[in-house]
Amino acid sequence: MRNQIVVVGSSNIDLIAQLSHLPKPGETVGDAAFSQAHGGKGANQTVAAARAGAEVSFITSLGNDSFGQSMLQDFKRIGINTDYILQSKDTPTGTALIWVDTRGENSIAVAPGANHKLSPQYIDECRILLSGAELILLQLEIPFETVEYVIDLAASLGKKIMLNPAPARKLERKHLKPLFNLTVNETEAAMLSGMPVETQEQVVEAGRYLLAMGPEMVVITLGARGVFYLTKREQKMVEAYPVKPIDTTAAGDVFCGVLASQMVQNKKLADAIKYANAAAALSTTILGAQPSAPNQQQIKDFLDQYEF
Ligand code: RIB
Numbered sequence: 001m002r003n004q005i006v007v008v009g010s011s012n013i014d015l016i017a018q019l020s021h022l023p024k025p026g027e028t029v030g031d032a033a034f035s036q037a038h039g040g041k042g043a044n045q046t047v048a049a050a051r052a053g054a055e056v057s058f059i060t061s062l063g064n065d066s067f068g069q070s071m072l073q074d075f076k077r078i079g080i081n082t083d084y085i086l087q088s089k090d091t092p093t094g095t096a097l098i099w100v101d102t103r104g105e106n107s108i109a110v111a112p113g114a115n116h117k118l119s120p121q122y123i124d125e126c127r128i129l130l131s132g133a134e135l136i137l138l139q140l141e142i143p144f145e146t147v148e149y150v151i152d153l154a155a156s157l158g159k160k161i162m163l164n165p166a167p168a169r170k171l172e173r174k175h176l177k178p179l180f181n182l183t184v185n186e187t188e189a190a191m192l193s194g195m196p197v198e199t200q201e202q203v204v205e206a207g208r209y210l211l212a213m214g215p216e217m218v219v220i221t222l223g224a225r226g227v228f229y230l231t232k233r234e235q236k237m238v239e240a241y242p243v244k245p246i247d248t249t250a251a252g253d254v255f256c257g258v259l260a261s262q263m264v265q266n267k268k269l270a271d272a273i274k275y276a277n278a279a280a281a282l283s284t285t286i287l288g289a290q291p292s293a294p295n296q297q298q299i300k301d302f303l304d305q306y307e308f
Contacts, residue, residue: 004055004264006133009042010115010141012094013067037288041139044250048257048293057081061117063093088114104245118142120149135160164256177214241281250289255280
């Protein structure tokens with residue numbers, strides 16, 4: 001198996017309540033429909049990249065419980081390399097409690113569980129895998145010291161690093177400088193740049209600021225407003241596809257995973273963004289994180305609807 005992308009990140013079981021509106025503090029909303037799905041930002045991006053045609057290896061930490069077992073089986077069924085997945089004996093698989101309202105908006109609370117066992121020491125045991133990667137994809141849902149360790153190691157190995165700094169937190173220039181690709185949503189763009197990103201001009205300003213911190217390319221996903229991307233040579237605002245969302249959970253993860261898959265297949269940046277934008281839009285029309293990550297045929301069929 002080729003080793004195009006190595007994802008280092010989280011896995012969660014998502015416990016989902018679809019309800020009329022998101023509960024306010026102290027409120028009980030009694031009309032929820034319950035379901036569960038495999039999630040976690042790292043796992044969602046891994047699955048999205050694999051379904052979009054990339055060879056993907058996943059470094060994550062699962063609990064030795066039924067959720068962990070079923071995730072492991074699912075990763076194998078999708079064709080993901082699971083050789084470096086940890087299974088903790090004494091910590092449960094990460095869990096996310098997700099509320100989704102009728103507009104598809106969500107609120108999420110995460111109990112990290114076994115994700116916290118993904119240590120820098122364990123990354124040392126994965127050095128051979130990381131050395132063979134074309135691109136290393138990271139999020140921020142595992143211990144931050146591990147993220148820093150992977151960035152330093154990947155940079156010393158001369159690897160392309162793609163970072164999706166979610167959930168949002170402040171980062172330093174040293175974290176952004178070695179990046180090949182920084183993909184952020186509005187919240188993350190505002191936090192990292194310290195600038196508002198409400199108007200188009202502000203998005204462009206924030207994007208330029210982040211690019212000046214060192215990444216080769218910056219991508220800002222803006223939900224229904226589309227996607228803005230820039231490099232030293234080009235910059236473009238791309239419109240969102242007009243879909244009616246059921247559940248926006250993991251739309252950003254699908255975007256990142258699919259974009260990574262296109263980068264390792266050496267697609268032109270404009271085409272890669274268009275493809276990832278379509279996959280993310282399509283994902284919002286299906287409930288659940290990993291169930292909503294489309295395959296290549298589904299993305300093609302979706303794009304065909306919009307080609308006139
Ligand atoms: O980005 C969506 C993901 O965030 C969910 O799948 C949930 O597990 C949380 O990690």
